[in-house]
Amino acid sequence: MKKFRPLAALAVAAVLLPLVPAAAMPPPLPDIEGKDAATLQAEMTAGTIDSQLITSIYLDRILKLDDNGPKLGAVIATFPDALAEARRLDAERRAGKIRGPLHGIPVLLKDNIEAAGPVPTTAGSLALKDNVTNRDAPLVARLREAGAVILGKTNLSEWANIRSNSSTSGWSAVGGLTKNPYALDRNTCGSSAGSGAAMAASLAALTVGTETDGSITCPSGLSGIVGFKPTVGLVSRTFIVPISHSQDTAGPMTLSVRDAAAMLGVIAGSDPADPATAEADAHKADFAAALSPGALKGKRIGVLRDRIGKRADIAALFDAALKQMAGLGATIVEIEDSQAGLDGLGDAEFEIMMTELKADMAAYLASLPAKDGPKTLADLIAFNKAHPEELRWFDQSLFELAETKGGLDSPAYREAKAKAARLAGPEGIDRLLKAHGVDLLVGVTNGPAWTTDLVNGDHYTGPSVSDLPAVAGYPHLTVPMGAVEGLPVGLSFIGPKWSDSAVLAAGYAYEQASRKRVAPTYRASITD
DSSP states (O other): OOOOOOOHHHHHHHHHGGGSOTTSOOOOOOOOTTOOHHHHHHHHHHTSOOHHHHHHHHHHHIIIIIISTTOOOOEEEEOTTHHHHHHHHHHHHHTTOOOSTTTTOEEEEETTBOOSSSSOOOTTOGGGTTOOOOOOOHHHHHHHHTTOEEEEEEOOSHHHHOSOTTOOTTEETTTEEOOBTTBTTBOOOSSSHHHHHHHHTTSSSEEEEEESSSTTHHHHHHTTSEEEEOOTTSBOOTTBOOSOTTTOEEEEEESSHHHHHHHHHHHBOOBTTBGGGTTHHHHOOOTTTTOOTTTTTTOEEEEEGGGSOSOHHHHHHHHHHHHHHHHTTOEEEEESOTTTTOTTHHHHHHHHHHHHHHHHHHHHHHHOSOSSSOOSHHHHHHHHHHOTTTTSSOOOHHHHHHHTOOOTTOHHHHHHHHHHHHHHIIIIIHHHHHHTTOSEEEEEOOOOOOBOOTTTOOOOOSOOOOHHHHHHTOOEEEEEEEEETTEEEEEEEEOSTTOHHHHHHHHHHHHHHHOOOOOOOOBSSTTO
16 A cells, blocks of 8 residues: 655655745754643643644654664654644634634544545455545544644454454554554554554654454554543544444543543534434533542542552552552542452344344445445455455454354343343443442553564553443543553553543542653663
8 A cells, every 4th residue: 555655854855945044954843752742732732732743743754764774664644634623723723713622733633534635444454445535534623623633544353353353453454563662572462553653653742443342542652652441432433444333432642641532522422324423412511621630539449459460560560550559648548359240241232233233334334435335344355365365374263253143132142231231331431439338449450562473463461451341332441550660550440430520520630640751762672
């Protein structure tokens, strides 16, 4: 696939040269590495930088870090009109029109999210390499209206990691392999691998990911950034390549909780084309305004002690985080039975995903403007068989299994859906909150990143707490908690349905007190 790449270095020079005498060398570029969107917005307000220069610097960083240097492989394509859009927004600012906290802020989108323009939406698959729809997903339209600059598309685990159980996270036939910025031989987790790596490497001010189960929180945890999976139905899924309408959602992947809250306030909202969002407008809020360093005071926090794994170093990080929260006024309540009574949840979730994948993918493919191209899951299976480069590293066994499933009215699906909804919500998160008298749950998001192995596939390390909030459709936030051998580990905050604001506020209070994020080092390996 052709990568759309403006000549970033020349674009930067074009911005800088008019500011200095012809005989002088351009001044050094401003340093934006590690700066969150809120900081960049403040600098634009102060007049020390503008969106055109910020956008140019990010394009330059993509050229130097993604296409060259460590070759992170996080960005599939950039939009050729990004600089023009930044200039237009700068003109609006000079005219006194400020659209909000995202005005002039460059954003990268996971490449299963449609955005109008010449860049296709591929989901990482060669089957969609020409999928230029010229449609904005509603969340993208909301970002544009808020003044964001759509900078480009990020790589992902192909088809959001639903093609095979033996896959390697962060690999797609279109984008290749995404590397972890903390150690280049380590994995990024999936499926929002490119969004996580790009955010960690400051290739944009904000990134957007999607999740069905762990695909925002896991790559965020391994990339040492903030990731937020909202309540399912708070953000529209229209024009996003689907897996499961029961669990799919888009969400922010950012350097700070404040940025995540600000982005969520923009992209949240009801969409007539997505029935799951019927209540979204009623629950949309100024999430950033609700943040407070004192948000944990008086809160009772349930500790998912049986889900932290067996590593002493991770347990030490977790215990230090709990101590920090207690010092902020929270009451810590240990929970040792978080998995009791949940037998069969995983099987039910799997049945749902396989059945909905077949139905939802067909509906999405049928909606594409192009008359040719795949229209069903069976078409995708046939395409992959005809293109060995797609199956070079792993198979499509999950696609083939999903193709055998019945429709959304099949008894097996309906039984699984009812069981999963009961176990994950009322008998899962809701039960834990009520039985232990707690407001929120906390746990360990991830273990240290494993070494990438295209031959043998993923070998996940450490714990996972993503299943309950994913299946229930409840909010889940991860915030940097520290590192093991320089590899980031995240702290998860989980709440009941529509508690997005409270979850963000709790994570913000911890983040402001702990400041555990560390910058990536781009080492070849942890022994380098």
